[in-house]
Amino acid sequence: MTGGSTAEQFSPSTTDRPSGATAPRAGGTPRGAWVVWAAAATAFAIAVFHRSSMGVAALPAAERFEVGAGVVSTFVVVQLLVYSLAQLPVGVMLDRFGPRRMITIGAVLMALGQASMAVADQLGWAVAARVLVGAGDAMTFASAIRLVPAWFAPRRVPLMTQVTGLTGQFGQILSAVPLVWLLRTTGWSTSYLVAAATAVLSALVAGLLIRDHPAGGTTPRSSGRPRAGLGDVLGHPGTWLGAFTHASTVFAPMTFAMMWGFPYLTSAEGRSDATASGLLSLLVVLGVFVGPMVGFLTQRHPLRRSTLVLLVVIANALPWLMVVLWPGPAPLWLLTLWVVGLATGGPGSAVAFDFARTFAPTERLGTATGFIIMCGFAVTLATILGIGLALDAQGGSYDLQSFRRAWLVMLVPYLLGPLGIVWTRTRARHKEDLRVPTWREVWKREIGNRNWPRLDRGRRS
Structure with missing residues (x-):
């Protein structure tokens, strides 16, 4: 890009590459797009509910199964x-079979898992139930965001991914x-049977309302060998930039929300x-306000997405460090500040999928997205397990x-994640021959033309 024109060097077109064989035209949204999107978003919301259902049930689970932290x-x-571990095979299947089937099957698996959890009275059965929940959950988010570029114009994709x-x-x-209220008032079995019913509802909604692409359109399907496609995806530093981005931003809010936040706040x-x-x-709730801001900045400054991610990591880490070092119980304002910082993590992690969309081949987008999600959740589960083991080591x-x-277990990904982002960012920029404008140039362009990035909408850098 070094030899390109000034307009090309500043163009946001790196975020404008279509991710479907038949992308919606830039100026319009196909009929039915919002219905499809709402159904997919509902399925994802229910999947997150199932994913987080053990976090608020940690203490009841310890009592029911008579086990430690x-x-x-x-x-x-x-x-x-x-x-x-399911993300890579799910990504390959998503590239072959499409989002509608994957979301529906995932919801059925989660329903079976939560129903099994409701009746489980032995540790082994409970673990098997969580396996089903994890497998079903793995099929949902990657499928939901795969629908976004198929149904919305490229310039809307970063913001719609955030939303x-x-x-x-x-x-x-x-x-x-x-769920906390149900656990307190109705007990374990009824609570998880109600949870299973929500997954059945999700399967029905997905099967009836979701379509993989607009009428008359097509969705690219991978037809080559999965191993060769995976090699292409992993060989690009942009994929690893997305992986480090997702891991660095998602592990802290998920560790807090899914497992250790509730017991820490109540017991400690x-x-x-x-x-x-x-x-x-x-x-x-805070994510509702942060997400659109991150989506807007991602669209407006596509060559500075990694800088935005680094700022999100700092916003996560500083309040956490203050809480850990605070003498005695932390005041409510500090705990709230910590939550405010964590609220930037989810929106920040979505930038990783924009890296996948702009760097990965269209027909391998599901595989790239799956790998990125896998890395983020691998770091998250290592952190959750590490904190549990650290608590057990102290009695x-x-x-x-x-x-x-x-909590000091979290220091490792907080330090290694940003180093990985800077390293892979440098490699990706070199591979793509990207010229990144200086902050002075960005400032001059912003002040000089407030309509940017609407200029040169069709240009490619």
Whole structure:
């Protein structure tokens, strides 16, 4: 890009590459797009609810199965391990069979898993149930975001990807408030049977309303050998940039929301269930405001997406460090500040999928997305398990000092993640011969033309 024109060098067209064989025209949205998107977003929200359902049930699970913190964390670790390991085969199947089938099958698996959890009275059956939940969950998000470039114009994709993720995250509210209430009032079995019913609803909605592409359009299908396609995906540093991005931004909010946030707030900090549930809900609500901002900045400054990700990591890490170092119980304002920082993680992680969309071949987008998700969840489950083991090493106590020492496990990905982002960013820019404008040039262009990036909409850098 060094030899290109100034307009090309500043063009946001790196985010404008269509990800489908028949992309919607730039100026319009096909009929039925919003119905399809709403059905997919609903399925993702329900999947997140199932994914997070053990986080608020950690203490009841410990009592039901008579196990310690490390074993309880195994439920979530096994679920995330299955989710993570399934991403590559799910990505390959997504490229071959399309999002509608994958979302429907995933919802059926989650229904079976939660129904099994409701009746399980032995540890082995409970672990098997979480395997089903993890496998079904693995099929949902990658399929949902695959629908976005098929149904919306390329310039809308970064923002719609953010909104899809944020809408799905409302599933955390379902686990933080209604599920907590059900566990307290109706008990274990009824709570998880209700959860299973929501997955059945998701399967029906997906099967009836989702279509893989607009009428008359087509969705690219991979036809080559999966191993060769995987080699192409992994050989590009842009894929690894997406992997480091996802891992660095998603592990902290997911560790907090899925497993250790609720017990830390209630047992270590001494906060009430209502306060803990409120903070978990705040994590989702704040994402509604942060997500569109991140989507807008991703679209407006596509060559600075990695810088935005690094800022998100800092916003996650600084409040966490303040909480860990605070003498005595942290005040509510500091816990709230921590949640505010964590709320940037989900929107920040969605930038990883924009890297996949712009660097991966169209017919291998599902494989690239699956690999990126796998890396993020691998780091998350390692962190969750590490914290559980650190608590057990201190006698299994959930007291304040033991928990804060256990939180230090998160220091490793906080340090290694940004290093990986900078390294792979440099390699990706070199491979694609990208000229990144200086901040002075960006500032001059912004001040000089407030309509940018609407200029040169069709140009390619």
